[in-house]
Amino acid sequence: MENLMSKIVSLAKRRGFVYQNSEIYGGINGVWDLGPLGTLLANNLKQEWWRSMVFKRDDVVGLDSSILSHPRVWEASGHLKSFTDPLIECKICHGRFRADHKKEIEEHAKTHKEPSFTDVKQFNLMFKTFMGPLDNEEHKTYLRPETAQGIFINFENVISSTRVKIPFGIAQIGKGFRNEITTGNFLFRVREFEMMELEFFVKPGTDRDWYEYWKKERLKWYLNLGIKKENIRIEELPKEDVAHYSRGTSEIWYNWPFMGFGELEGIANRGDYDLSQHSKFSGHELAYFDEEENTRFTPYVIEPSVGVGRLILAFLIDAYKEEEKRVVLKLHPGLSPVKVAVFPLLSNKLPLAKLAKDIYDNLKKQINGVVSYDDRGNIGKRYFSQDEIGTPFCVTVDFQSLKDKTVTVRDRDSMKQERIKIKDLNIYLQNNLEGKIDA
Numbered sequence: 001m002e003n004l005m006s007k008i009v010s011l012a013k014r015r016g017f018v019y020q021n022s023e024i025y026g027g028i029n030g031v032w033d034l035g036p037l038g039t040l041l042a043n044n045l046k047q048e049w050w051r052s053m054v055f056k057r058d059d060v061v062g063l064d065s066s067i068l069s070h071p072r073v074w075e076a077s078g079h080l081k082s083f084t085d086p087l088i089e090c091k092i093c094h095g096r097f098r099a100d101h102k103k104e105i106e107e108h109a110k111t112h113k114e115p116s117f118t119d120v121k122q123f124n125l126m127f128k129t130f131m132g133p134l135d136n137e138e139h140k141t142y143l144r145p146e147t148a149q150g151i152f153i154n155f156e157n158v159i160s161s162t163r164v165k166i167p168f169g170i171a172q173i174g175k176g177f178r179n180e181i182t183t184g185n186f187l188f189r190v191r192e193f194e195m196m197e198l199e200f201f202v203k204p205g206t207d208r209d210w211y212e213y214w215k216k217e218r219l220k221w222y223l224n225l226g227i228k229k230e231n232i233r234i235e236e237l238p239k240e241d242v243a244h245y246s247r248g249t250s251e252i253w254y255n256w257p258f259m260g261f262g263e264l265e266g267i268a269n270r271g272d273y274d275l276s277q278h279s280k281f282s283g284h285e286l287a288y289f290d291e292e293e294n295t296r297f298t299p300y301v302i303e304p305s306v307g308v309g310r311l312i313l314a315f316l317i318d319a320y321k322e323e324e325k326r327v328v329l330k331l332h333p334g335l336s337p338v339k340v341a342v343f344p345l346l347s348n349k350l351p352l353a354k355l356a357k358d359i360y361d362n363l364k365k366q367i368n369g370v371v372s373y374d375d376r377g378n379i380g381k382r383y384f385s386q387d388e389i390g391t392p393f394c395v396t397v398d399f400q401s402l403k404d405k406t407v408t409v410r411d412r413d414s415m416k417q418e419r420i421k422i423k424d425l426n427i428y429l430q431n432n433l434e435g436k437i438d439a
Contacts, residue, residue, distance in 0.1 A: 004257045008316055009186055011327070015389050017041065017316070018187065030183030030191035037389055038312065040337035040370060042194070045311050046173055048334055049196050052221055053171045060169035060198065061162055065150025067175060068131065071141045076281035077149050077274065079126060079142075085181055087123035091116045098181045125178045143177040148303060150174075151199045152274045155286050166288055166299060167210065169200035173308075185258050187309035194308040201288070201299040204272070210302050211248050211269040218252060218267060218304050226332035227318050231255040232264070245273035247300070254314045264314055265306035272298040319390060329390030330413055333433050338391045339369035340429055343382050345398040347375035356397040359407065359422060363395075366426040367433070387412055393429060 012018040016035035020027045034042055054060050074080050086099035090108065092115045097105050099120045109115055127143040130136070144150070151170045158170055173196045183189050202210045215234055222232055235253050242249040248269040253261040275286040275298050289296045319329040333339065340363055344356035353375065360373045372391070374382050379396065386394050396408040406419045409428065420428050 004317070004320070005186065008313075008320060011320070011388065012038070012186075012316065018312075030180055030189070032187060032190060032309070037337040041312055041315070041331075041335060042308050044335045044337070044369075045308060045315070046194075046196065048225060049221075049306075050171070050173065053169070053196075053198055057169075059164070059167060060171050060200075061158060061164060063151055063154060063158065063170050063172045064174065065147065065154060065172060067144050067177075068129075068141060069144060069149065069153070072281055073149050073153060073278075074126065074142055076277045077152075078277070079145060080124070083126060083145060084122040084124050086120045087181055088117040088120055091118060096181055101182060104182060104184075123181055125180065127177045127179050144175075145178050146176050146305070147172045147174040147195050147197050148199060148274070148305070151197070152278055152286070153282075155201075155275060156284075159288065166290065167200065167202040167206070169198050171196075171198045173197075176307075185256070187313040188256070188258075190309055195305060196308060197303065197305040199274075200302040200304075202302060203290075204297060204300050207247060207269055207271070207300040207302065211267070214302050214304050215250055215267050218265060222252065225315070225335060226330075227254070227314065231318060233261065234267075235261075242268075243270075243273075245271055247271045252306075254318075256314075257317060264310055265304060268303045268305075270301045270303055272300050274301060275299065326384045326387050328387040328412065331390035333392045336390045336392055337370060338372045338386070338389060339367050339393070339433060341372045341374055341382070341386045341391050341394045343373075343379060343394060343396045344375050345379060345396055351402055352397050352399070355401060359395065359397060359425065363426065363429070367429060369433075383410060383415075392433065395425065395429075 013020075015037055017038035019033045019035050021031040021033050022028045050062070054062050087096055088099045088105075089096050090112065092112050095108065097108065099105075105117075126145050129141060129143060130139045131141050132139045151172055154170075158164060173194065175192065176195045177192055180189055180191050183191060200210060200214065219232070219234055223229060231254060233253050235251050237249045237251060239246075246268060250267045251263045252265040252267070254264040255261050278284075279286045279298070287296050287298050315331065315335060316329065319331045321328050321330055342356055342360040342363065344352040346352055356375070357373065360371060363371045374385070376382065383394055390412070392412050394410045394412075396410065398408065401407050401422070405422045407422055407425065408417050409420050409425075410417045
């Protein structure tokens with residue numbers, strides 16, 4: 001299974017999904033750049049999440065809050081006090097490790113003769129920075145470690161500027177930063193990442209039902225996008241592993257090659273902790289007035305939260321297949337970076353190339369997603385090249401196309417080929433792509 005990870009990392013770099021940040025300077029741990037295909041995959045994932053969370057619902061609106069906030073935000077949220085990991089340091093090499101990562105510590109001990117470690121200290125994971133010209137305590141603030149607090153501090157603004165009524169949600173996609181003690185497993189644990197979070201506000205007393213609802217909704221989202229049922233499940237966390245204010249915390253676990261089942265997404269019933277804390281620290285009451293019942297209360301909140309990087313990694317792993325003559329990413333068509341590839345059978349035959357280019361130009365206008373054109377090398381290599389990046393359909397223009405105005409359409413998963421009239425090509429591809437997306 002570890003070998004699978006090395007293959008995923010190699011494919012990701014070779015085909016332009018993910019690059020090591022600052023690689024020409026030796027790289028920087030826990031920071032990765034998305035290449036052309038990785039950017040497309042990430043955008044497709046975010047669009048599918050947004051479509052599910054916002055576009056298809058009447059009870060969720062969107063927000064895009066700033067990375068920087070007033071430092072009191074992080075005091076109120078509890079991050080200044082409790083957003084920590086247990087840290088130990090090797091007294092020989094001064095390497096630092098999370099005290100609860102026993103495997104890493106044991107592996108380190110094998111490379112040093114009887115190393116000794118410092119006592120456990122709590123290490124705050126937030127990145128510090130300064131606002132203004134002076135680097136002092138008065139001007140200190142932090143890069144956000146999550147996007148959720150931007151939603152909570154805008155709770156009243158959203159209510160007053162929209163027509164939302166309880167129950168309702170605020171969704172956000174944005175960057176977060178965590179100064180992890182140790183990073184690793186490619187995109188699994190990083191220092192800069194993008195998060196997709198929903199804060200769904202509900203009336204106290206209805207929170208347990210909504211908590212169960214969102215657990216089912218989020219699991220269904222993964223299954224609808226092609227994650228294998230045997231590779232994903234929901235785990236309810238024990239009380240000793242969750243925040244003191246939690247009224248229930250679950251994680252969607254994926255079967256990672258490097259660790260077995262572990263966290264992909266978190267779903268938490270946070271009660272009224274967040275709004276109550278910001279009301280207390282700001283002196284500004286963040287409550288909801290129910291006009292129908294003439295009551296005022298502090299809503300409870302249900303929070304599904306997932307990182308885009310972990311999503312990319314999970315979907316790449318789940319889609320990766322090695323078959324007899326090819327490597328193929330069997331990505332859901334809704335996620336595939338390239339939807340359709342167009343080939344002339346021979347690149348040096350002008351009539352074929354011209355017709356293929358005309359078809360390519362037309363499909364670019366019609367298909368919802370990226371269409372590519374490739375005339376390099378032999379046709380077999382072009383097919384397998386597209387298989388490796390997960391392109392669902394390839395269209396080949398050959399000499400028969402010049403005679404009867406048909407083309408060959410090849411399906412990625414089955415490798416079956418079908419002759420389709422050029423005039424019907426747009427509808428054929430759209431129907432097949434949309435059919436697979438809604439399956």
